[in-house]
Amino acid sequence: MRETSEVLSSLWSRVSTRRQSPRSSTRPSAPAGTQPSPGGARSGARSFEVELRNSGVVVQVPAGTSILDAITRHGVLAPSHCRRGVCGTCQTTVLTGEIDHRDLVLTTEQRARGNAMMICVSRAAPGCDRIVLDL
Ligand code: FES
Secondary structure, eight states: OHHHHHHHHHHHHHHHHHHHSOOOOSSOOOOTTOOOOGGGOOTTOOOEEEEETTTTEEEEEOTTOOHHHHHHHTTOOOOOSSSSSSSOTTEEEEEEOOEEOOOSSSOHHHHHHTSEEETTTOEEOTTOOEEEEOO
């Protein structure tokens, strides 16, 4: 019985050590206060415009509303699944505009390219009043 206890203690010690090790992935973790939320809403968000180049539509995205929700209200359908920035289903090509990436899908390198975004959670970056999407 004592041996079992020592083995379990040793295993737990290893698990605890691994949990504290830094991750080596290039996938960025969400900055504090930027974790995706259902529907893409997050306090402090500001409004901006989204131009859907293929649809010929410009949609106002209010503060606290995701691009996905805003365009859906205008009858433009886009694929989605989690609506929390974790599955990648809503990834959309960005033609112009600066993005405030709030997803947990794109890598740091993909974010730096600036040509794709998750429209369920990501928004226009501060100072960018219009994003043009390939929709
Ligand atoms: S719907 Fe899953 S990342 Fe947007």
